[in-house]
Amino acid sequence: AVVSTQSTGYAALPNLETLILTGNCLEGLADLRGLSKLSRLKYLSLMRNPVAAKPHYRSYVIYTCPSVRVLDYKRVREQERVTARKLFAGKKKAEAEAKTFTPGEPVKQTPADKEAIKAAIAKASSLDEIRRLEMMLNSGAIPGF
Numbered sequence: 223a224v225v226s227t228q229s230t231g232y233a234a235l236p237n238l239e240t241l242i243l244t245g246n247c248l249e250g251l252a253d254l255r256g257l258s259k260l261s262r263l264k265y266l267s268l269m270r271n272p273v274a275a276k277p278h279y280r281s282y283v284i285y286t287c288p289s290v291r292v293l294d295y296k297r298v299r300e301q302e303r304v305t306a307r308k309l310f311a312g313k314k315k316a317e318a319e320a321k322t323f324t325p326g327e328p329v330k331q332t333p334a335d336k337e338a339i340k341a342a343i344a345k346a347s348s349l350d351e352i353r354r355l356e357m358m359l360n361s362g363a364i365p366g367f
Contacts, residue, residue: 224248225358227256240265247354248273251282264291281306 224246238260248254248271257263266287268274274294276282284290284298285306291298339359346352 225354226253235260237262239263242267243271244268245270247271247358249358251276251279254283254286257283258286260287261289263287263289266290266293267295269294278309281309285310 224243225248227243227248239262241257241260241263244267246268248268250273253273254268257266266283268279268283273279280293281302283293284302288303339355342355343352346355
């Protein structure tokens with residue numbers, strides 16, 4: 223399962239136009255940052271990922287990937303692009319991306335991050351869910367963000 227687009231080799235696919243990541247483990251908006259390197263991406267599906275339920279998810283993807291014409295099988299409208307620019311130009315984009323890390327460097331965790339991790343582990347009801355949490359944490363993602 224894909225938990226982040228940052229550490230993948232998407233940058234090595236500069237001509238990629240269609241990407242279907244439906245039903246993976248993308249949790250937070252910061253997990254989508256790697257998609258910005260796909261300058262020719264036109265069709266993108268992230269349906270059935272936890273991130274798709276986040277507030278402003280669609281606007282963030284539209285802002286981060288301006289070449290996308292169809293997101294989750296729904297055409298991107300010009301008004302959505304205007305709204306996305308208003309939401310994410312400047313400070314809000316930086317806030318949305320704040321939960322990122324550089325591979326090989328120590329990850330800084332706030333007390334809120336630690337509580338989110340503890341809560342996610344306590345809520346886990348299966349071994350598969352625990353493995354998914356482990357993969358997220360290994361990739362630098364914090365559950366719930």
